[in-house]
Amino acid sequence: MTSEPPRLTRMRFHGPLSDARAKRLVAGLAATGPATVLDLGCGWGELMLDLLDAAPGAKGTGVDLAADDLERGRRNAAERGLGDRAEFVEVSATGYEHEPADVVLCLGSSHALSDATPPEHTAAALAALRKHVAPGGRVLLGESYWERTPTPVELANMWPDASAGELLPLAELATLSVAAGFRVAWLETVTVGEWEEFEAAYLADKELWLADNPGDPKAAEIAAGVERHRRSFLAGYRGVMGQAYLTLVPVA
Template sequence: MDRQTISRLAHVHHPIAAPITDDSVARLLDRASAHTGTGRALDLGCGEGAWLVRLLTARPNWQAVGVDLDVAALTRARETAQALGVERRIGLHHTDAGEFKAAEPFDLVLNVGATHAFGGLLPTLAAAREHLAPGGLVLVGEGFWEREPSQAALDGLGAAREDFADLATTTDRVIADGWTPVYGYVSSPQEWDDYEFSWTGSLAAWALAHPEHPDAAAARAAADRHRTEWLHGYRGTFGFVTLLLRRTD
Protein backbone atom coordinates (compact mmCIF):
# COMPACT_ATOMS: atom_id res chain seq x y z
CA MET A 1 0.00 0.00 0.00
CA ASP A 2 1.53 3.31 -1.06
CA ARG A 3 1.99 6.27 1.27
CA GLN A 4 -0.65 8.42 -0.42
CA THR A 5 -3.33 5.74 -0.04
CA ILE A 6 -2.43 5.18 3.60
CA SER A 7 -2.66 8.91 4.29
CA ARG A 8 -5.99 9.23 2.51
CA LEU A 9 -7.53 6.39 4.54
CA ALA A 10 -6.00 7.62 7.78
CA HIS A 11 -7.45 11.12 7.35
CA VAL A 12 -11.05 10.10 6.62
CA HIS A 13 -12.27 11.38 9.99
CA HIS A 14 -9.64 14.12 10.39
CA PRO A 15 -9.23 15.73 6.94
CA ILE A 16 -6.92 18.42 8.31
CA ALA A 17 -3.58 16.63 8.00
CA ALA A 18 -2.15 18.18 11.16
CA PRO A 19 -2.88 18.08 14.90
CA ILE A 20 -5.34 20.98 14.79
CA THR A 21 -9.04 20.94 15.64
CA ASP A 22 -11.70 22.42 13.36
CA ASP A 23 -12.22 25.33 15.76
CA SER A 24 -8.51 26.16 15.68
CA VAL A 25 -8.46 25.89 11.88
CA ALA A 26 -11.38 28.33 11.68
CA ARG A 27 -9.59 30.79 13.96
CA LEU A 28 -6.37 30.58 11.98
CA LEU A 29 -8.17 31.10 8.67
CA ASP A 30 -10.12 34.03 10.07
CA ARG A 31 -6.90 35.75 11.14
CA ALA A 32 -5.25 34.90 7.83
CA SER A 33 -8.03 36.32 5.65
CA ALA A 34 -9.38 39.21 7.69
CA HIS A 35 -7.00 41.75 6.12
CA THR A 36 -8.91 41.89 2.83
CA GLY A 37 -12.51 41.34 1.84
CA THR A 38 -11.59 39.92 -1.55
CA GLY A 39 -8.56 37.71 -1.91
CA ARG A 40 -6.74 34.82 -3.52
CA ALA A 41 -5.28 31.87 -1.61
CA LEU A 42 -2.77 29.23 -2.70
CA ASP A 43 -2.15 25.96 -0.87
CA LEU A 44 1.19 24.39 -1.83
CA GLY A 45 0.46 20.76 -1.01
CA CYS A 46 -3.30 20.99 -0.55
CA GLY A 47 -4.10 17.27 -0.32
CA GLU A 48 -7.89 16.99 -0.15
CA GLY A 49 -8.24 20.77 -0.02
CA ALA A 50 -9.50 20.87 3.57
CA TRP A 51 -8.01 24.29 4.35
CA LEU A 52 -9.13 25.87 1.10
CA VAL A 53 -12.75 24.69 1.12
CA ARG A 54 -13.10 25.94 4.69
CA LEU A 55 -11.67 29.30 3.68
CA LEU A 56 -13.98 29.63 0.66
CA THR A 57 -17.02 28.67 2.72
CA ALA A 58 -16.24 31.37 5.26
CA ARG A 59 -15.13 34.01 2.72
CA PRO A 60 -17.54 34.17 -0.26
CA ASN A 61 -15.42 36.79 -2.05
CA TRP A 62 -12.23 34.76 -2.02
CA GLN A 63 -10.84 32.43 -4.67
CA ALA A 64 -8.36 29.63 -4.18
CA VAL A 65 -5.85 27.40 -5.92
CA GLY A 66 -4.58 24.07 -4.63
CA VAL A 67 -1.54 22.13 -5.83
CA ASP A 68 -0.77 18.49 -5.05
CA LEU A 69 0.69 15.30 -6.55
CA ASP A 70 -2.02 12.99 -5.19
CA VAL A 71 -4.64 12.56 -7.92
CA ALA A 72 -7.11 10.78 -5.63
CA ALA A 73 -6.81 13.54 -3.01
CA LEU A 74 -7.48 16.20 -5.63
CA THR A 75 -10.53 14.28 -6.79
CA ARG A 76 -11.80 14.24 -3.24
CA ALA A 77 -11.11 17.99 -2.99
CA ARG A 78 -13.26 18.61 -6.09
CA GLU A 79 -16.07 16.49 -4.66
CA THR A 80 -15.97 18.37 -1.35
CA ALA A 81 -15.92 21.73 -3.12
CA GLN A 82 -18.95 20.72 -5.18
CA ALA A 83 -20.82 19.53 -2.11
CA LEU A 84 -20.18 22.87 -0.39
CA GLY A 85 -21.01 24.93 -3.47
CA VAL A 86 -17.57 26.53 -3.84
CA GLU A 87 -16.28 24.57 -6.85
CA ARG A 88 -16.38 27.64 -9.16
CA ARG A 89 -13.98 29.50 -6.88
CA ILE A 90 -11.28 26.85 -6.60
CA GLY A 91 -8.71 25.61 -9.09
CA LEU A 92 -6.89 22.35 -8.43
CA HIS A 93 -3.64 21.40 -10.13
CA HIS A 94 -1.94 18.02 -10.30
CA THR A 95 1.68 19.10 -10.28
CA ASP A 96 4.74 19.36 -8.07
CA ALA A 97 4.26 22.30 -5.72
CA GLY A 98 7.82 23.41 -6.33
CA GLU A 99 7.21 23.66 -10.07
CA PHE A 100 3.85 25.40 -9.97
CA LYS A 101 3.69 28.77 -11.75
CA ALA A 102 0.83 31.23 -11.42
CA ALA A 103 -0.03 34.24 -13.55
CA GLU A 104 -1.02 36.36 -10.54
CA PRO A 105 0.26 36.58 -6.96
CA PHE A 106 -1.75 35.51 -3.92
CA ASP A 107 -2.91 37.30 -0.78
CA LEU A 108 -2.46 34.15 1.29
CA VAL A 109 -0.11 31.19 0.73
CA LEU A 110 -0.54 28.07 2.83
CA ASN A 111 1.60 25.07 3.63
CA VAL A 112 0.56 23.36 6.85
CA GLY A 113 2.24 20.07 7.63
CA ALA A 114 3.81 19.65 4.20
CA THR A 115 7.11 21.53 4.44
CA HIS A 116 8.88 18.23 3.63
CA ALA A 117 7.78 18.79 0.03
CA PHE A 118 10.30 21.62 -0.19
CA GLY A 119 12.97 20.18 2.08
CA GLY A 120 12.10 22.05 5.27
CA LEU A 121 10.67 25.23 6.73
CA LEU A 122 12.92 27.89 5.23
CA PRO A 123 12.86 26.42 1.70
CA THR A 124 9.07 26.33 2.00
CA LEU A 125 9.01 30.02 2.92
CA ALA A 126 11.28 30.79 -0.02
CA ALA A 127 8.81 29.03 -2.33
CA ALA A 128 5.86 30.83 -0.77
CA ARG A 129 7.58 34.19 -1.22
CA GLU A 130 7.63 33.66 -4.98
CA HIS A 131 3.80 33.57 -5.04
CA LEU A 132 3.03 36.25 -2.47
CA ALA A 133 1.41 39.59 -3.29
CA PRO A 134 2.71 42.73 -1.55
CA GLY A 135 1.29 42.79 1.96
CA GLY A 136 0.22 39.15 1.67
CA LEU A 137 0.44 36.53 4.41
CA VAL A 138 1.85 33.03 4.69
CA LEU A 139 0.27 30.37 6.92
CA VAL A 140 2.81 27.64 7.59
CA GLY A 141 2.70 24.69 9.97
CA GLU A 142 5.87 23.01 11.17
CA GLY A 143 7.04 20.56 13.79
CA PHE A 144 9.38 21.44 16.64
CA TRP A 145 10.95 19.76 19.66
CA GLU A 146 8.94 20.24 22.85
CA ARG A 147 11.88 18.65 24.66
CA GLU A 148 15.15 16.95 23.78
CA PRO A 149 14.20 13.94 21.66
CA SER A 150 15.11 10.43 22.73
CA GLN A 151 16.37 7.89 20.23
CA ALA A 152 12.92 6.27 20.37
CA ALA A 153 11.34 9.58 19.40
CA LEU A 154 13.75 10.06 16.51
CA ASP A 155 13.21 6.50 15.31
CA GLY A 156 9.42 6.90 15.56
CA LEU A 157 9.48 10.02 13.41
CA GLY A 158 12.19 8.78 11.08
CA ALA A 159 13.98 12.04 11.85
CA ALA A 160 17.36 13.32 12.92
CA ARG A 161 17.86 15.71 15.83
CA GLU A 162 18.86 18.52 13.46
CA ASP A 163 15.72 18.17 11.34
CA PHE A 164 13.84 20.33 13.85
CA ALA A 165 14.58 22.86 16.59
CA ASP A 166 12.78 24.04 19.71
CA LEU A 167 9.96 26.59 19.36
CA ALA A 168 12.11 29.61 20.20
CA THR A 169 14.83 28.66 17.73
CA THR A 170 12.29 27.81 15.04
CA THR A 171 10.69 31.24 15.44
CA ASP A 172 14.07 32.99 15.53
CA ARG A 173 15.03 31.33 12.24
CA VAL A 174 11.85 32.53 10.60
CA ILE A 175 12.44 36.09 11.80
CA ALA A 176 16.06 36.00 10.64
CA ASP A 177 14.83 34.89 7.23
CA GLY A 178 12.90 38.15 6.85
CA TRP A 179 9.47 37.30 8.24
CA THR A 180 7.42 38.71 11.10
CA PRO A 181 5.00 36.43 12.97
CA VAL A 182 1.69 38.27 13.22
CA TYR A 183 -0.05 35.29 14.83
CA GLY A 184 0.79 31.78 15.87
CA TYR A 185 -0.82 28.70 17.32
CA VAL A 186 0.78 25.77 19.14
CA SER A 187 -1.24 22.57 18.98
CA SER A 188 -2.23 21.22 22.39
CA PRO A 189 -1.48 17.71 23.72
CA GLN A 190 -5.20 16.97 23.36
CA GLU A 191 -5.11 17.94 19.68
CA TRP A 192 -2.11 15.67 19.17
CA ASP A 193 -3.81 12.72 20.87
CA ASP A 194 -7.02 13.24 18.91
CA TYR A 195 -5.10 13.44 15.65
CA GLU A 196 -2.97 10.36 16.26
CA PHE A 197 -5.80 8.21 17.56
CA SER A 198 -7.92 9.31 14.60
CA TRP A 199 -5.08 8.59 12.14
CA THR A 200 -4.32 5.12 13.43
CA GLY A 201 -7.94 4.30 14.24
CA SER A 202 -9.31 5.24 10.82
CA LEU A 203 -6.68 3.18 9.05
CA ALA A 204 -7.19 0.17 11.33
CA ALA A 205 -10.99 0.44 11.03
CA TRP A 206 -10.72 0.33 7.24
CA ALA A 207 -8.57 -2.80 7.43
CA LEU A 208 -11.03 -4.51 9.79
CA ALA A 209 -13.98 -3.56 7.56
CA HIS A 210 -12.27 -4.91 4.42
CA PRO A 211 -10.57 -8.15 5.54
CA GLU A 212 -10.57 -9.60 2.03
CA HIS A 213 -8.89 -6.58 0.46
CA PRO A 214 -5.32 -7.35 -0.68
CA ASP A 215 -4.06 -4.29 1.21
CA ALA A 216 -5.92 -4.98 4.47
CA ALA A 217 -2.97 -6.59 6.25
CA ALA A 218 -0.61 -3.83 5.13
CA ALA A 219 -3.02 -1.14 6.34
CA ARG A 220 -3.42 -2.81 9.72
CA ALA A 221 0.35 -3.17 10.05
CA ALA A 222 0.87 0.50 9.16
CA ALA A 223 -1.69 1.57 11.78
CA ASP A 224 -0.10 -0.62 14.46
CA ARG A 225 3.39 0.56 13.60
CA HIS A 226 2.40 4.23 13.63
CA ARG A 227 0.59 3.87 16.97
CA THR A 228 3.65 2.27 18.55
CA GLU A 229 6.00 4.91 17.14
CA TRP A 230 3.79 7.63 18.59
CA LEU A 231 2.95 6.19 22.00
CA HIS A 232 6.39 4.71 22.68
CA GLY A 233 8.37 7.33 20.81
CA TYR A 234 7.54 10.94 20.09
CA ARG A 235 4.38 11.56 22.17
CA GLY A 236 5.06 14.62 24.34
CA THR A 237 8.35 15.29 22.55
CA PHE A 238 7.28 16.52 19.13
CA GLY A 239 5.19 19.69 18.92
CA PHE A 240 3.49 21.53 16.08
CA VAL A 241 3.21 25.27 15.51
CA THR A 242 1.23 27.11 12.85
CA LEU A 243 2.61 30.56 12.13
CA LEU A 244 0.96 33.42 10.29
CA LEU A 245 3.76 35.44 8.72
CA ARG A 246 4.24 38.68 6.85
CA ARG A 247 7.35 39.80 5.07
CA THR A 248 9.35 42.14 7.29
CA ASP A 249 10.58 44.16 4.31
Protein backbone atom coordinates (compact mmCIF):
# COMPACT_ATOMS: atom_id res chain seq x y z
CA MET A 1 0.00 0.00 0.00
CA THR A 2 1.56 3.32 -1.07
CA SER A 3 0.41 6.81 -0.21
CA GLU A 4 0.39 9.83 -2.51
CA PRO A 5 1.61 13.33 -1.78
CA PRO A 6 -1.42 15.56 -1.11
CA ARG A 7 -2.25 18.02 -3.91
CA LEU A 8 -1.43 21.71 -3.52
CA THR A 9 -2.71 21.96 0.06
CA ARG A 10 -0.23 24.65 1.04
CA MET A 11 -1.45 27.38 -1.29
CA ARG A 12 -4.58 29.51 -1.06
CA PHE A 13 -4.46 30.72 -4.66
CA HIS A 14 -3.20 28.64 -7.56
CA GLY A 15 -0.93 31.43 -8.74
CA PRO A 16 1.47 34.05 -7.36
CA LEU A 17 -0.71 36.36 -5.26
CA SER A 18 -0.17 37.54 -1.69
CA ASP A 19 -3.09 37.71 0.73
CA ALA A 20 -2.57 41.47 1.03
CA ARG A 21 -2.76 42.02 -2.74
CA ALA A 22 -5.78 39.72 -3.03
CA LYS A 23 -7.54 41.66 -0.27
CA ARG A 24 -6.98 44.97 -2.05
CA LEU A 25 -8.08 43.63 -5.42
CA VAL A 26 -11.20 42.09 -3.89
CA ALA A 27 -12.06 45.31 -2.05
CA GLY A 28 -11.85 47.22 -5.34
CA LEU A 29 -14.16 44.77 -7.09
CA ALA A 30 -16.60 44.55 -4.18
CA ALA A 31 -16.89 48.36 -4.14
CA THR A 32 -18.60 48.19 -7.54
CA GLY A 33 -21.49 46.28 -5.91
CA PRO A 34 -21.55 43.19 -8.12
CA ALA A 35 -24.58 40.90 -8.11
CA THR A 36 -22.95 38.21 -10.29
CA VAL A 37 -19.42 36.86 -10.51
CA LEU A 38 -18.06 34.48 -13.13
CA ASP A 39 -14.68 32.78 -12.55
CA LEU A 40 -13.31 31.16 -15.72
CA GLY A 41 -10.67 28.48 -15.16
CA CYS A 42 -11.48 28.88 -11.48
CA GLY A 43 -9.65 25.89 -9.99
CA TRP A 44 -10.97 25.93 -6.42
CA GLY A 45 -12.06 29.57 -6.88
CA GLU A 46 -10.60 31.05 -3.72
CA LEU A 47 -10.62 34.64 -4.93
CA MET A 48 -14.22 34.26 -6.09
CA LEU A 49 -15.13 33.09 -2.58
CA ASP A 50 -13.26 36.07 -1.07
CA LEU A 51 -15.27 38.35 -3.36
CA LEU A 52 -18.60 36.70 -2.45
CA ASP A 53 -17.64 37.22 1.20
CA ALA A 54 -16.97 40.90 0.54
CA ALA A 55 -20.03 41.46 -1.67
CA PRO A 56 -23.07 40.32 0.33
CA GLY A 57 -25.80 38.85 -1.84
CA ALA A 58 -23.57 38.34 -4.88
CA LYS A 59 -23.73 34.95 -6.58
CA GLY A 60 -20.74 33.28 -8.20
CA THR A 61 -20.18 30.63 -10.84
CA GLY A 62 -16.79 28.97 -11.19
CA VAL A 63 -15.96 26.97 -14.30
CA ASP A 64 -13.11 24.49 -14.64
CA LEU A 65 -12.30 21.01 -15.92
CA ALA A 66 -10.45 19.80 -12.80
CA ALA A 67 -13.03 17.82 -10.78
CA ASP A 68 -10.87 17.61 -7.62
CA ASP A 69 -10.22 21.34 -7.56
CA LEU A 70 -13.91 22.10 -8.12
CA GLU A 71 -14.77 19.81 -5.22
CA ARG A 72 -12.26 21.67 -3.04
CA GLY A 73 -14.03 24.89 -4.03
CA ARG A 74 -17.44 23.47 -3.08
CA ARG A 75 -16.07 22.28 0.26
CA ASN A 76 -14.46 25.65 1.01
CA ALA A 77 -17.64 27.47 0.00
CA ALA A 78 -19.71 25.34 2.37
CA GLU A 79 -17.23 25.86 5.23
CA ARG A 80 -17.35 29.63 4.68
CA GLY A 81 -21.16 29.69 4.63
CA LEU A 82 -21.17 30.56 0.92
CA GLY A 83 -22.52 27.25 -0.37
CA ASP A 84 -25.82 28.75 -1.49
CA ARG A 85 -24.12 31.61 -3.39
CA ALA A 86 -21.30 29.73 -5.12
CA GLU A 87 -21.59 27.05 -7.75
CA PHE A 88 -18.69 25.18 -9.32
CA VAL A 89 -19.34 23.73 -12.76
CA GLU A 90 -17.24 21.09 -14.49
CA VAL A 91 -17.16 22.34 -18.07
CA SER A 92 -14.64 23.89 -20.45
CA ALA A 93 -14.33 27.67 -20.37
CA THR A 94 -13.67 27.59 -24.13
CA GLY A 95 -16.85 28.78 -25.79
CA TYR A 96 -18.68 28.75 -22.45
CA GLU A 97 -22.10 30.41 -22.69
CA HIS A 98 -23.38 32.37 -19.69
CA GLU A 99 -25.26 35.56 -18.91
CA PRO A 100 -22.77 38.46 -18.82
CA ALA A 101 -21.54 38.88 -15.23
CA ASP A 102 -20.82 42.01 -13.22
CA VAL A 103 -17.35 40.71 -12.33
CA VAL A 104 -15.44 38.22 -14.46
CA LEU A 105 -12.31 36.62 -13.04
CA CYS A 106 -9.67 34.99 -15.22
CA LEU A 107 -6.66 34.29 -13.06
CA GLY A 108 -3.82 32.38 -14.66
CA SER A 109 -6.38 30.80 -16.98
CA SER A 110 -6.40 32.78 -20.24
CA HIS A 111 -5.33 29.59 -22.06
CA ALA A 112 -8.68 28.07 -20.96
CA LEU A 113 -10.78 30.56 -22.92
CA SER A 114 -9.90 29.53 -26.46
CA ASP A 115 -8.09 27.01 -28.61
CA ALA A 116 -5.61 29.66 -29.79
CA THR A 117 -1.93 28.98 -29.19
CA PRO A 118 0.34 31.36 -27.23
CA PRO A 119 0.72 34.28 -27.52
CA GLU A 120 -2.49 34.61 -29.63
CA HIS A 121 -4.42 33.06 -26.73
CA THR A 122 -4.23 36.37 -24.83
CA ALA A 123 -6.06 38.36 -27.52
CA ALA A 124 -8.59 35.52 -27.87
CA ALA A 125 -9.13 35.48 -24.11
CA LEU A 126 -9.61 39.26 -23.99
CA ALA A 127 -12.24 39.02 -26.75
CA ALA A 128 -14.07 36.30 -24.78
CA LEU A 129 -13.83 38.27 -21.53
CA ARG A 130 -15.28 41.33 -23.26
CA LYS A 131 -18.37 39.24 -24.13
CA HIS A 132 -18.66 37.73 -20.66
CA VAL A 133 -18.65 41.03 -18.74
CA ALA A 134 -21.84 43.04 -18.25
CA PRO A 135 -21.92 46.77 -19.13
CA GLY A 136 -20.28 48.74 -16.33
CA GLY A 137 -18.73 45.58 -14.90
CA ARG A 138 -15.14 44.59 -14.20
CA VAL A 139 -12.76 41.93 -15.44
CA LEU A 140 -9.85 40.89 -13.27
CA LEU A 141 -7.26 39.31 -15.53
CA GLY A 142 -4.23 37.64 -13.94
CA GLU A 143 -1.77 37.07 -16.77
CA SER A 144 1.88 36.16 -17.15
CA TYR A 145 4.23 38.31 -19.23
CA TRP A 146 7.96 38.62 -19.87
CA GLU A 147 9.84 41.07 -17.68
CA ARG A 148 12.53 40.89 -20.39
CA THR A 149 13.33 38.60 -23.29
CA PRO A 150 14.52 35.28 -21.82
CA THR A 151 17.97 34.04 -22.80
CA PRO A 152 18.31 30.74 -24.69
CA VAL A 153 19.68 29.10 -21.52
CA GLU A 154 16.73 30.33 -19.43
CA LEU A 155 14.29 29.08 -22.08
CA ALA A 156 15.98 25.68 -22.16
CA ASN A 157 15.51 25.45 -18.38
CA MET A 158 11.83 26.49 -18.36
CA TRP A 159 9.55 23.86 -19.84
CA PRO A 160 9.62 21.71 -23.00
CA ASP A 161 9.58 23.90 -26.14
CA ALA A 162 9.49 27.16 -24.17
CA SER A 163 9.92 30.05 -26.60
CA ALA A 164 10.40 33.79 -26.32
CA GLY A 165 7.30 34.33 -28.44
CA GLU A 166 5.07 32.53 -25.95
CA LEU A 167 4.29 35.51 -23.72
CA LEU A 168 3.98 39.24 -24.29
CA PRO A 169 5.83 42.12 -22.68
CA LEU A 170 3.71 44.01 -20.14
CA ALA A 171 3.17 47.08 -22.34
CA GLU A 172 1.87 44.82 -25.10
CA LEU A 173 -0.57 43.17 -22.69
CA ALA A 174 -2.01 46.55 -21.69
CA THR A 175 -2.25 47.66 -25.33
CA LEU A 176 -4.06 44.44 -26.29
CA SER A 177 -6.53 44.98 -23.46
CA VAL A 178 -7.40 48.41 -24.80
CA ALA A 179 -7.68 47.02 -28.34
CA ALA A 180 -10.19 44.46 -27.01
CA GLY A 181 -12.54 47.22 -25.86
CA PHE A 182 -11.42 47.80 -22.28
CA ARG A 183 -9.89 50.62 -20.28
CA VAL A 184 -7.21 49.51 -17.88
CA ALA A 185 -8.60 50.80 -14.60
CA TRP A 186 -5.77 49.30 -12.58
CA LEU A 187 -2.62 47.34 -13.32
CA GLU A 188 -0.21 45.84 -10.83
CA THR A 189 2.44 43.14 -10.91
CA VAL A 190 3.55 40.67 -8.28
CA THR A 191 6.94 40.73 -6.56
CA VAL A 192 9.59 38.03 -6.88
CA GLY A 193 8.73 37.27 -3.23
CA GLU A 194 5.15 36.39 -4.20
CA TRP A 195 6.49 34.10 -6.95
CA GLU A 196 8.85 32.44 -4.46
CA GLU A 197 6.06 31.87 -1.97
CA PHE A 198 3.88 30.34 -4.70
CA GLU A 199 6.66 28.10 -6.00
CA ALA A 200 7.60 26.92 -2.51
CA ALA A 201 3.95 26.13 -1.73
CA TYR A 202 3.65 24.38 -5.09
CA LEU A 203 6.38 21.89 -4.21
CA ALA A 204 6.04 21.69 -0.41
CA ASP A 205 3.52 18.81 -0.28
CA LYS A 206 5.74 16.67 -2.49
CA GLU A 207 8.96 17.64 -0.69
CA LEU A 208 7.56 16.73 2.72
CA TRP A 209 6.11 13.49 1.37
CA LEU A 210 9.49 12.58 -0.19
CA ALA A 211 11.21 13.20 3.15
CA ASP A 212 8.81 10.76 4.83
CA ASN A 213 8.64 8.16 2.04
CA PRO A 214 12.13 7.73 0.54
CA GLY A 215 11.57 4.04 -0.18
CA ASP A 216 8.21 4.40 -1.90
CA PRO A 217 8.18 2.97 -5.44
CA LYS A 218 6.95 6.35 -6.76
CA ALA A 219 9.57 8.40 -4.89
CA ALA A 220 12.21 8.54 -7.64
CA GLU A 221 9.73 9.72 -10.28
CA ILE A 222 8.18 12.31 -7.96
CA ALA A 223 11.64 13.57 -6.89
CA ALA A 224 12.67 13.94 -10.54
CA GLY A 225 9.52 15.97 -11.25
CA VAL A 226 10.21 18.21 -8.25
CA GLU A 227 13.80 18.75 -9.38
CA ARG A 228 12.68 19.62 -12.92
CA HIS A 229 10.09 22.06 -11.67
CA ARG A 230 12.42 23.81 -9.21
CA ARG A 231 15.12 24.15 -11.88
CA SER A 232 12.59 25.54 -14.32
CA PHE A 233 11.81 28.30 -11.81
CA LEU A 234 15.25 28.98 -10.33
CA ALA A 235 17.28 28.68 -13.54
CA GLY A 236 14.49 29.57 -15.94
CA TYR A 237 11.64 31.98 -15.25
CA ARG A 238 12.51 33.45 -11.83
CA GLY A 239 12.68 37.23 -12.37
CA VAL A 240 11.97 36.72 -16.09
CA MET A 241 8.29 35.81 -16.13
CA GLY A 242 6.10 38.29 -14.34
CA GLN A 243 2.46 38.06 -13.29
CA ALA A 244 0.19 41.05 -13.80
CA TYR A 245 -3.29 41.69 -12.41
CA LEU A 246 -5.29 44.00 -14.65
CA THR A 247 -8.65 45.39 -13.61
CA LEU A 248 -10.39 46.04 -16.91
CA VAL A 249 -13.54 48.08 -17.51
CA PRO A 250 -15.49 47.52 -20.73
CA VAL A 251 -15.85 50.66 -22.82
CA ALA A 252 -19.56 51.48 -23.21
